Amino acid sequence: MINYYSGFFISLLLHLGLLFSFSNYFSIDFLSYETNITSIPAYVVYENNLKIVEKPLSTKNKYIEVTKEKNILEETKDVSSILEKLELETEIGILGISNQDLGTDLEKILFYSSLIREQIMLNWKKPKSSKLGMQAEFIISLVPTGEIIEIEIKKRSGDEAFDRSALQAINKVNRFYDLQMPRKMFDENFRKFIVIFSPKE
Amino acid sequence: MNIDVIKLIILFPIIFLSTSLLGQLRIEVTEGINDPVRIAISPIGWNLKRPSSLYIHDVISSDLASFGEFDSISTNDMLSLPQKENEVAYRDWSLLKVDYLIIGEASKTEEARSLEVNYSILDVVRKRVIHRARVQGSEEDLESLAHNMSDRIYKEINGIPGIFSTKIAYINRERDSEGDYYLRFCDINGKNDQIVLTSKEPIMSPDWSHDGNNIAYVSFEDGTSRIYIQDLISGKRKGLKLENGINSSPTWSPKGSHLIAVLSKAGNPDIYKYDLNKDRWIQMTNHFAIDTEPDWSPKGDKFLFTSNRSGSPQIYEKNISKNTVRRKTFLGDYNARARYTSDGRSFVFVHRKDGDFHIAVQNIKTGRVRVLTNTELDESPTISPNGNLILYATKNGTKDILSGITIDGSTKFSLPTISGEVRDPSWSPLFK
Numbered sequence: 306m307i308n309y310y311s312g313f314f315i316s317l318l319l320h321l322g323l324l325f326s327f328s329n330y331f332s333i334d335f336l337s338y339e340t341n342i343t344s345i346p347a348y349v350v351y352e353n354n355l356k357i358v359e360k361p362l363s364t365k366n367k368y369i370e371v372t373k374e375k376n377i378l379e380e381t382k383d384v385s386s387i388l389e390k391l392e393l394e395t396e397i398g399i400l401g402i403s404n405q406d407l408g409t410d411l412e413k414i415l416f417y418s419s420l421i422r423e424q425i426m427l428n429w430k431k432p433k434s435s436k437l438g439m440q441a442e443f444i445i446s447l448v449p450t451g452e453i454i455e456i457e458i459k460k461r462s463g464d465e466a467f468d469r470s471a472l473q474a475i476n477k478v479n480r481f482y483d484l485q486m487p488r489k490m491f492d493e494n495f496r497k498f499i500v501i502f503s504p505k506e
Numbered sequence: 507m508n509i510d511v512i513k514l515i516i517l518f519p520i521i522f523l524s525t526s527l528l529g530q531l532r533i534e535v536t537e538g539i540n541d542p543v544r545i546a547i548s549p550i551g552w553n554l555k556r557p558s559s560l561y562i563h564d565v566i567s568s569d570l571a572s573f574g575e576f577d578s579i580s581t582n583d584m585l586s587l588p589q590k591e592n593e594v595a596y597r598d599w600s601l602l603k604v605d606y607l608i609i610g611e612a613s614k615t616e617e618a619r620s621l622e623v624n625y626s627i628l629d630v631v632r633k634r635v636i637h638r639a640r641v642q643g644s645e646e647d648l649e650s651l652a653h654n655m656s657d658r659i660y661k662e663i664n665g666i667p668g669i670f671s672t673k674i675a676y677i678n679r680e681r682d683s684e685g686d687y688y689l690r691f692c693d694i695n696g697k698n699d700q701i702v703l704t705s706k707e708p709i710m711s712p713d714w715s716h717d718g719n720n721i722a723y724v725s726f727e728d729g730t731s732r733i734y735i736q737d738l739i740s741g742k743r744k745g746l747k748l749e750n751g752i753n754s755s756p757t758w759s760p761k762g763s764h765l766i767a768v769l770s771k772a773g774n775p776d777i778y779k780y781d782l783n784k785d786r787w788i789q790m791t792n793h794f795a796i797d798t799e800p801d802w803s804p805k806g807d808k809f810l811f812t813s814n815r816s817g818s819p820q821i822y823e824k825n826i827s828k829n830t831v832r833r834k835t836f837l838g839d840y841n842a843r844a845r846y847t848s849d850g851r852s853f854v855f856v857h858r859k860d861g862d863f864h865i866a867v868q869n870i871k872t873g874r875v876r877v878l879t880n881t882e883l884d885e886s887p888t889i890s891p892n893g894n895l896i897l898y899a900t901k902n903g904t905k906d907i908l909s910g911i912t913i914d915g916s917t918k919f920s921l922p923t924i925s926g927e928v929r930d931p932s933w934s935p936l937f938k
Binding site: 414426427434435464465471477499500503 | 532537538575629701892
């Protein structure tokens with residue numbers, strides 16, 4: 306009897322296998338009827354499937370009122386100290402001190418210009434708004450000791466943060482070092498010069 | 507020829523032009539240093555009866571120091587603690603090499619439970635007040651008021667908007683629980699986490715609308731992928747017209763009247779536009795290859811998408827009015843999931859290099875590519891609304907985390923979030 310049962314069972318398996326493979330081959334979908342019930346939304350089948358939180362974003366208004374935004378951006382240094390500086394100037398008398406390694410006057414001017422550029426650069430913290438094409442120009446007045454006595458705005462970049470960062474950089478320098486040059490050269494080139502801030506990136 | 511003569515020939519015109527045309531020497535400064543701006547936030551005065559639940563200056567101080575752009579000095583190092591402008595001794599602050607000082611006072615307003623903070627930003631180097639402002643808010647929500655102040659201060663000093671009040675939406679699945687999927691959002695420091703949606707079925711690709719009030723996402727709650735939009739203020743939600751096949755990757759149009767998404771109703775995935783007023787889909791790309799992951803440009807005239815029409819996934823840009831498609835990426839054999847920066851000049855994307863997935867940024871005009879990250883499985887980048895930060899999903903060992911980097915690649919940060927799987931971050935816009 307046992308053999309009958311097992312024979313029946315094996316033959317059932319084989320027949321079912323045939324049935325499945327044929328239905329699959331001819332793409333008869335009577336056995337895959339379950340997939341057709343798509344019209345019942347999932348949340349009906351499973352309870353608490355979805356939880357929508359209402360009003361998660363509170364919009365409490367913060368009223369911001371800029372009462373005063375004072376930013377004149379015009380610069381003059383404390384005038385009282387200028388007179389002292391002028392006196393110092395004659396005493397120190399930079400005349401005659403020359404750097405022998407440098408050749409022509411033009412080369413000297415370029416050398417001192419690069420010194421000035423470097424000293425400003427080391428104090429300039431570019432703001433995030435700085436972009437290629439922005440340009441701010443300042444006229445800087447020096448006394449022969451290298452001290453800055455006046456900063457004048459010649460051209461604004463249009464970006465306040467940028468202009469301010471440039472002004473901070475010049476102000477932080479306060480005094481340019483190593484500008485030992487003949488008086489004539491100083492008077493002609495460095496007493497008053499223009500510094501342009503223009504980021505390359 | 508003598509070298510000096512050559513030098514002269516080169517140098518002379520420069521000096522001649524600069525001195526003769528303008529009569530003055532012109533020195534051009536093109537570079538600066540990358541040091542953080544040194545800032546001091548003096549403890550904000552508190553003129554209210556009830557004690558303060560948190561220190562406003564602490565929040566501002568840690569906000570500003572978050573991404574390496576500011577270096578805020580601790581209260582312990584301060585030589586004086588001014589609250590009013592006439593109490594400020596500039597010498598105290600220039601000794602500490604401080605660039606900017608913030609002082610202020612909180613006081614009660616006529617409205618119940620509300621307060622205002624009057625504050626000033628002082629330029630220590632130039633010894634002057636550069637900004638005075640007043641912020642009003644609720645006494646219970648001092649933290650958001652402080653974030654708001656951080657935004658204003660950041661804008662004043664750095665020239666671009668601060669993002670300390672913005673939020674980050676993301677998808678989360680706690681492995682230990684029954685495996686529910688959550689759509690959540692939190693502050694950019696990971697605090698104040700809130701759940702928007704919980705579902706037994708997957709949720710994907712959240713995207714904030716440009717006004718910040720709505721969020722679009724894909725949900726599998728109906729057994730198939732469907733795009734939903736949800737109003738975050740009223741909690742109301744709407745499913746977009748369901749089409750056969752894939753419905754995925756929604757992103758909002760700048761004006762919020764349309765969405766752009768991927769449908770596969772025509773057999774293979776293409777980009778479609780959805781008109782929210784008329785409730786209908788309009789086909790935007792038609793190609794036998796896979797077109798997916800669209801992103802609308804900030805002006806709304808173009809969109810980026812990923813396509814394998816050249817054989818490997820690459821990023822393409824479609825000009826909507828001219829109806830032209832142009833390939834944008836050429837480096838490597840896998841570039842995908844592009845997102846425009848807020849100025850529309852660059853895009854951030856996932857780039858495969860030596861088998862690892864990295865976040866990279868490409869300038870649209872010049873085509874210059876910079877790979878920003880060096881981790882292995884970086885995906886789904888999202889950009890802060892001021893265009894300065896990128897947040898992306900990555901793995902720390904086997905753990906999913908949200909990690910971030912500044913767009914210049916200089917500073918990394920991570921978003922501490924709750925446990926479990928974390929993915930698909932989406933940065934909110936600036937809330938008005």
